[in-house]
Amino acid sequence: MSEPAIKTEPQRIIGRDKDMFLAEENPFEAMMERFDHAAQLLNLDPGLYKVLRNPEKQIIVSVPIVRDNGDVEVYTGYRVLYNTSRGPAKGGIRFDLNVTLEEVKALAAWMTWKCALVNIPFGGAKGGVVCDPSAMSMTELERVTRRYTSGIIETLGPDSDVPAPDVNTNERVMAWIMDTYSMHHRHTVTAVVTGKPIEMGGSLGRREATGRGCMIVTREALARLGMSLKGARIAVQGFGNVGSVSADLMAREGATVVAVSDKSGGVYDPKGLDVADLLRWAGERRHLSAYAKAEHITNEQLLVVDCDVLIPAATENVITRKNAPNIKAKVICEGANGPTTAAADKVLEEKGIFVIPDILANAGGVTVSYFEWVQDRGGYFWDLETVNRRLESIMERSFHEVLGLVDKHKVSTRIACYMLAVDRVAAMHRLRGMYA
Ligand code: GLU
Numbered sequence: 001m002s003e004p005a006i007k008t009e010p011q012r013i014i015g016r017d018k019d020m021f022l023a024e025e026n027p028f029e030a031m032m033e034r035f036d037h038a039a040q041l042l043n044l045d046p047g048l049y050k051v052l053r054n055p056e057k058q059i060i061v062s063v064p065i066v067r068d069n070g071d072v073e074v075y076t077g078y079r080v081l082y083n084t085s086r087g088p089a090k091g092g093i094r095f096d097l098n099v100t101l102e103e104v105k106a107l108a109a110w111m112t113w114k115c116a117l118v119n120i121p122f123g124g125a126k127g128g129v130v131c132d133p134s135a136m137s138m139t140e141l142e143r144v145t146r147r148y149t150s151g152i153i154e155t156l157g158p159d160s161d162v163p164a165p166d167v168n169t170n171e172r173v174m175a176w177i178m179d180t181y182s183m184h185h186r187h188t189v190t191a192v193v194t195g196k197p198i199e200m201g202g203s204l205g206r207r208e209a210t211g212r213g214c215m216i217v218t219r220e221a222l223a224r225l226g227m228s229l230k231g232a233r234i235a236v237q238g239f240g241n242v243g244s245v246s247a248d249l250m251a252r253e254g255a256t257v258v259a260v261s262d263k264s265g266g267v268y269d270p271k272g273l274d275v276a277d278l279l280r281w282a283g284e285r286r287h288l289s290a291y292a293k294a295e296h297i298t299n300e301q302l303l304v305v306d307c308d309v310l311i312p313a314a315t316e317n318v319i320t321r322k323n324a325p326n327i328k329a330k331v332i333c334e335g336a337n338g339p340t341t342a343a344a345d346k347v348l349e350e351k352g353i354f355v356i357p358d359i360l361a362n363a364g365g366v367t368v369s370y371f372e373w374v375q376d377r378g379g380y381f382w383d384l385e386t387v388n389r390r391l392e393s394i395m396e397r398s399f400h401e402v403l404g405l406v407d408k409h410k411v412s413t414r415i416a417c418y419m420l421a422v423d424r425v426a427a428m429h430r431l432r433g434m435y436a
Contacts (some may be wrong), residue, residue: 008196024341025317027106033342037239038418041409047434048426055105056082061151066145077148079127079155082108085428088159090115090366092166092195095144099128103316110337111366113421114359118398119354125161127152133168145173149180156181158191158377164369165195165241167315169263171207175200191376194369203372205387206254206365210335211245212363212388213364216395217356218246218333219307225330225354227308230254230430233270235307235329237261237299238314239282240337243287251275259297259305263314264289266302303327319344327353327362334358338360349412357414359421360402367394376392 002268006129024030032053041050044366077102085098089361091111112124113227129148132249135140155161156177165174174196193407205212219229229430232255236243239262247257256272264287267273273294289296303310303319304326312318319327324340324347332348334340335358340355341350348355368391375381382390 003408024320024343026102027316027338028102028109029068029315030338030342031106032415034345034418035422037316037415038422039327041411041415042373043149043417044422044424044426048429050426051429052083052422055082055108057079057155058101058105058423059152059155060101061148061149063144063148063151064381065140065147067140068137068155074321074371075129075131075148076146077127077129077205078104078152079152079161079179080104080108080125081161082124082126083112083153084123084125084160085424085425086123087118087121088123089155089156089161090164090194090369091125091127093127093129093148093165093169094167095129095131095133095141095169095173095179096167097130097132097245098132100409104128107337110359112425113418114366115370116424117359117402118130118363118367118394119424120210120367122162122366122392124369126161126166127163128166129352141362146180149177150184151179153184156216158189158373162373163193163394164192164366167240170241171195171197171202174202178280183418191373194372195365196372201376203368203375203387204384205391206368206372207241207367208249209391210362211243211247211249212367212391213367214242214313214333214335214356214361215396216309216339216364216392217361218250218311218331219253220396220399221331221333221356222309222353226423227330228254231256233258233303233307234309234311235259235265235305236311236313236335237302237318238312238336240313242365243311243313244279244282246313246333247275248279250309255309259302260288261297261299261302261314262288266297266299266337267294268297268302268305269294270306297365311332312337315339317341321347324348327351327352330354332356333362337362345412355413355425360398360413360417363396363398365392368393396423398399407409 059079061077115122195204233379259268309331310329316338319340321343324344
């Protein structure tokens with residue numbers, strides 16, 4: 001087999017405890033628990049409550065391809081549209097062995113709340129193919145991408161469902177999706193997907209947007225605690241797109257990055273790691289376990305190192321009721337989707353840790369996806385300064401709207417996020433009424 005087509009993101013074995021899985025780690029249940037709490041506080045009427053607990057559409061497709069050695073392999077692909085009342089479904093596509101329908105449903109719901117929370121005109125969706133891209137060649141990856149795209153093509157479209165990158169997918173994969181869709185429609189449709197290469201209608205700043213959003217809300221959270229990014233000690237779990245850009249941008253603001261990890265393990269230096277050197281290392285597709293210039297720690301140890309800000313930027317369910325009591329950070333910025341279990345929420349709240357929940361913390365990515373979609377549809381492209389300024393204003397506004405609800409209702413930041421988001425989706429349903 002030739003060189004793997006894609007460098008895989010940290011897998012979810014990170015910090016995972018097998019015994020806890022059934023009790024605590026069903027991502028859809030985790031999402032529902034927070035939704036129920038918010039719905040109760042909002043006094044959501046029973047009919048709407050029922051509607052919003054169910055995904056609108058769930059698609060399961062078979063993805064057969066011929067492998068480079070001539071064998072036929074069949075993968076399973078999912079696309080879930082959770083809710084499209086506020087606009088076209090929006091959300092990433094992940095290629096990962098751990099993808100399940102339950103997970104994709106949860107991630108699609110989180111996209112719904114995320115888009116509503118930052119008030120962009122999209123519904124929520126997610127997709128995934130159960131596969132291991134690190135064991136595929138570039139041509140195999142292309143075949144999986146195109147076959148999956150053709151399998152879900154009826155749902156796709158700039159006005160109906162707009163994918164983007166997620167775990168183990170990137171702008172190369174988005175380019176294939178755009179091409180497959182456009183070939184079927186007999187004309188070029190750039191706005192069908194976001195996170196594309198700049199040369200084909202991608203937005204400046206999209207690749208860094210999730211990490212930039214994390215930096216902005218972390219800065220605001222630290223300010224609320226009377227601290228600043230300058231001198232703050234940061235630990236980052238996951239050194240993929242979100243984790244590495246967050247570490248880089250925070251270091252540029254004067255923070256000291258004391259620990260980072262990827263799926264192979266972590267590195268730690270209380271005096272501060274050389275982030276530029278680590279970025280180079282990861283850029284050469286080398287694992288951190290082979291990095292010689294710092295002390296080695298496990299992913300589980302990284303979560304509990306002495307730091308001011310912890311950024312779980314890998315995957316779901318890494319902060320559990322088991323390790324939450326030992327976390328020393330003052331702020332947790334959830335770069336990943338669903339890194340904290342509902343049971344761990346309570347522990348973090350009791351400890352007084354300031355949590356910036358996933359649907360706020362990592363919303364920078366979909367916000368610049370929205371900008372990309374607007375630019376593609378308008379056929380007029382913005383400079384980087386405009387993209388970053390508009391991102392900053394949306395992230396800051398959303399952060400302070402959430403804080404307003406925290407202060408008003410005396411709820412956690414997570415429940416405040418859900419209240420704001422669910423209320424916006426519910427308002428749209430009330431205005432539209434029930435089609436029958
Ligand atoms: N996959 C990213 C997320 O979870 C981005 C989605 C998008 O840009 O549509 O937010």
